[in-house]
Amino acid sequence: MTLNPSHPRSYPDCRFLGASHVVTPLKEKLQTGILSWDETSTVLANMQKILDLKFPEPSSQSRQEFSEECGICYTYRLESGIPDAVCENNQCSKPFHQSCLYEWLRSLPTGNHMMSKPGFNKASGDCPYCGKLITVQKPD
Numbered sequence: 001m002t003l004n005p006s007h008p009r010s011y012p013d014c015r016f017l018g019a020s021h022v023v024t025p026l027k028e029k030l031q032t033g034i035l036s037w038d039e040t041s042t043v044l045a046n047m048q049k050i051l052d053l054k055f056p057e058p059s060s061q062s063r064q065e066f067s068e069e070c071g072i073c074y075t076y077r078l079e080s081g082i083p084d085a086v087c088e089n090n091q092c093s094k095p096f097h098q099s100c101l102y103e104w105l106r107s108l109p110t111g112n113h114m115m116s117k118p119g120f121n122k123a124s125g126d127c128p129y130c131g132k133l134i135t136v137q138k139p140d
Contacts, residue, residue, distance in 0.1 A: 001043075009039045011046075019086050019093045026051055071129055072100040085136050092130035099139040104128060 002013040014030060016023035033050030041049075048055060069076050070083045071094040083095035096104075105123035121138035 003043065007039075009041070009043060011037045012043060017082075017084060017086065017095070019088050019090065021088075021090055022093070068095045070095060070097045070100050072096055072104050085134075087127045087130060087132060087134055089127065089130045089132040092127060092132065094127065094129045096136075098136055101134070101136045102138055105134075105136065 001015070004010050004012070011034060016026055029051050036050065037046055044055060047053070068083060070078075076082060078097050078099070081097070083097050085096045085098045085101050087094045087096075102123050105125040108125050122135055123138070124133060124135040126132070127134045
Protein backbone atom coordinates (compact mmCIF):
# COMPACT_ATOMS: atom_id res chain seq x y z
CA MET A 1 0.00 0.00 0.00
CA THR A 2 1.38 3.39 -0.96
CA LEU A 3 -0.02 6.49 0.74
CA ASN A 4 0.13 10.03 -0.55
CA PRO A 5 2.03 11.96 2.17
CA SER A 6 0.21 15.20 1.21
CA HIS A 7 -3.18 13.50 1.68
CA PRO A 8 -2.60 10.48 3.94
CA ARG A 9 -6.32 9.71 4.31
CA SER A 10 -6.98 9.64 0.57
CA TYR A 11 -7.45 6.40 -1.32
CA PRO A 12 -4.03 4.63 -1.44
CA ASP A 13 -2.40 2.74 -4.28
CA CYS A 14 -2.78 -0.95 -3.32
CA ARG A 15 -0.98 -4.08 -4.49
CA PHE A 16 -1.85 -7.51 -3.20
CA LEU A 17 0.65 -10.32 -2.77
CA GLY A 18 -0.51 -13.88 -2.61
CA ALA A 19 -2.07 -16.73 -4.49
CA SER A 20 -4.72 -15.59 -6.95
CA HIS A 21 -7.49 -17.55 -5.19
CA VAL A 22 -6.83 -15.41 -2.10
CA VAL A 23 -6.11 -11.97 -3.58
CA THR A 24 -8.64 -11.87 -6.44
CA PRO A 25 -11.68 -11.58 -4.12
CA LEU A 26 -9.88 -8.83 -2.16
CA LYS A 27 -9.09 -6.90 -5.35
CA GLU A 28 -12.73 -7.17 -6.40
CA LYS A 29 -13.98 -5.92 -3.01
CA LEU A 30 -11.56 -3.01 -3.17
CA GLN A 31 -12.67 -2.05 -6.68
CA THR A 32 -16.37 -2.14 -5.79
CA GLY A 33 -15.81 -0.37 -2.47
CA ILE A 34 -13.72 2.52 -3.79
CA LEU A 35 -16.80 4.76 -4.02
CA SER A 36 -17.47 4.34 -0.30
CA TRP A 37 -13.96 5.56 0.67
CA ASP A 38 -14.35 8.13 3.45
CA GLU A 39 -11.45 10.60 3.74
CA THR A 40 -12.60 11.57 7.22
CA SER A 41 -11.85 8.02 8.42
CA THR A 42 -8.42 6.46 8.76
CA VAL A 43 -6.97 4.29 6.02
CA LEU A 44 -7.15 1.31 8.38
CA ALA A 45 -10.86 1.90 9.11
CA ASN A 46 -11.63 2.30 5.41
CA MET A 47 -9.72 -0.84 4.42
CA GLN A 48 -11.34 -2.93 7.15
CA LYS A 49 -14.80 -1.69 6.10
CA ILE A 50 -14.29 -2.15 2.35
CA LEU A 51 -12.49 -5.51 2.55
CA ASP A 52 -14.67 -6.75 5.41
CA LEU A 53 -11.55 -7.80 7.32
CA LYS A 54 -10.16 -7.24 10.78
CA PHE A 55 -6.45 -6.49 10.52
CA PRO A 56 -4.11 -7.72 13.28
CA GLU A 57 -3.04 -5.14 15.81
CA PRO A 58 0.68 -4.66 16.55
CA SER A 59 0.06 -4.85 20.29
CA SER A 60 -1.34 -8.38 20.01
CA GLN A 61 0.89 -9.78 17.25
CA SER A 62 4.62 -10.29 16.91
CA ARG A 63 6.55 -9.07 13.86
CA GLN A 64 7.09 -12.64 12.69
CA GLU A 65 3.32 -13.12 12.38
CA PHE A 66 3.05 -10.21 9.92
CA SER A 67 5.66 -11.33 7.42
CA GLU A 68 6.53 -14.56 5.71
CA GLU A 69 10.07 -15.34 4.72
CA CYS A 70 11.13 -16.51 1.29
CA GLY A 71 10.92 -20.28 0.91
CA ILE A 72 14.37 -20.37 -0.70
CA CYS A 73 16.65 -17.90 1.11
CA TYR A 74 14.62 -17.92 4.37
CA THR A 75 14.76 -14.14 4.79
CA TYR A 76 12.00 -11.58 4.59
CA ARG A 77 13.78 -8.58 3.08
CA LEU A 78 16.47 -8.63 0.39
CA GLU A 79 17.88 -5.69 -1.55
CA SER A 80 15.17 -6.39 -4.14
CA GLY A 81 12.40 -6.17 -1.53
CA ILE A 82 10.01 -8.53 0.19
CA PRO A 83 8.81 -11.90 -1.16
CA ASP A 84 6.82 -11.02 -4.28
CA ALA A 85 6.10 -14.40 -5.94
CA VAL A 86 3.74 -17.02 -4.55
CA CYS A 87 2.97 -20.64 -5.35
CA GLU A 88 -0.59 -20.82 -6.73
CA ASN A 89 -1.30 -24.21 -5.10
CA ASN A 90 -4.03 -23.61 -2.49
CA GLN A 91 -2.39 -26.04 -0.05
CA CYS A 92 1.05 -24.47 -0.47
CA SER A 93 0.91 -20.70 -1.17
CA LYS A 94 4.58 -20.41 -0.16
CA PRO A 95 6.08 -16.95 -0.83
CA PHE A 96 9.39 -16.39 -2.61
CA HIS A 97 11.53 -13.48 -3.68
CA GLN A 98 11.17 -13.31 -7.45
CA SER A 99 14.96 -13.30 -7.82
CA CYS A 100 15.41 -16.34 -5.56
CA LEU A 101 12.73 -18.36 -7.34
CA TYR A 102 14.09 -17.44 -10.77
CA GLU A 103 17.61 -18.58 -9.82
CA TRP A 104 16.24 -21.74 -8.18
CA LEU A 105 14.31 -22.69 -11.32
CA ARG A 106 17.30 -21.91 -13.54
CA SER A 107 19.53 -24.17 -11.41
CA LEU A 108 17.30 -27.25 -11.75
CA PRO A 109 18.50 -30.06 -14.02
CA THR A 110 17.21 -29.66 -17.58
CA GLY A 111 14.56 -32.37 -17.20
CA ASN A 112 12.90 -30.57 -14.28
CA HIS A 113 12.38 -27.10 -15.68
CA MET A 114 11.74 -25.21 -18.86
CA MET A 115 13.05 -21.84 -19.80
CA SER A 116 10.62 -19.93 -21.96
CA LYS A 117 11.71 -18.75 -25.37
CA PRO A 118 14.47 -16.14 -25.32
CA GLY A 119 13.02 -12.67 -24.92
CA PHE A 120 10.16 -13.74 -22.69
CA ASN A 121 12.42 -13.80 -19.61
CA LYS A 122 10.46 -16.40 -17.67
CA ALA A 123 11.41 -19.62 -15.93
CA SER A 124 9.07 -22.49 -15.04
CA GLY A 125 9.50 -25.59 -12.95
CA ASP A 126 8.32 -27.44 -9.87
CA CYS A 127 7.62 -25.52 -6.66
CA PRO A 128 10.36 -26.47 -4.16
CA TYR A 129 7.66 -27.23 -1.55
CA CYS A 130 4.69 -28.87 -3.25
CA GLY A 131 5.94 -29.78 -6.74
CA LYS A 132 3.22 -27.84 -8.60
CA LEU A 133 4.30 -26.05 -11.77
CA ILE A 134 5.34 -22.49 -10.97
CA THR A 135 6.42 -19.75 -13.38
CA VAL A 136 8.28 -16.55 -12.56
CA GLN A 137 9.35 -13.52 -14.54
CA LYS A 138 13.07 -12.75 -14.68
CA PRO A 139 13.76 -9.99 -12.13
CA ASP A 140 14.77 -6.57 -13.45
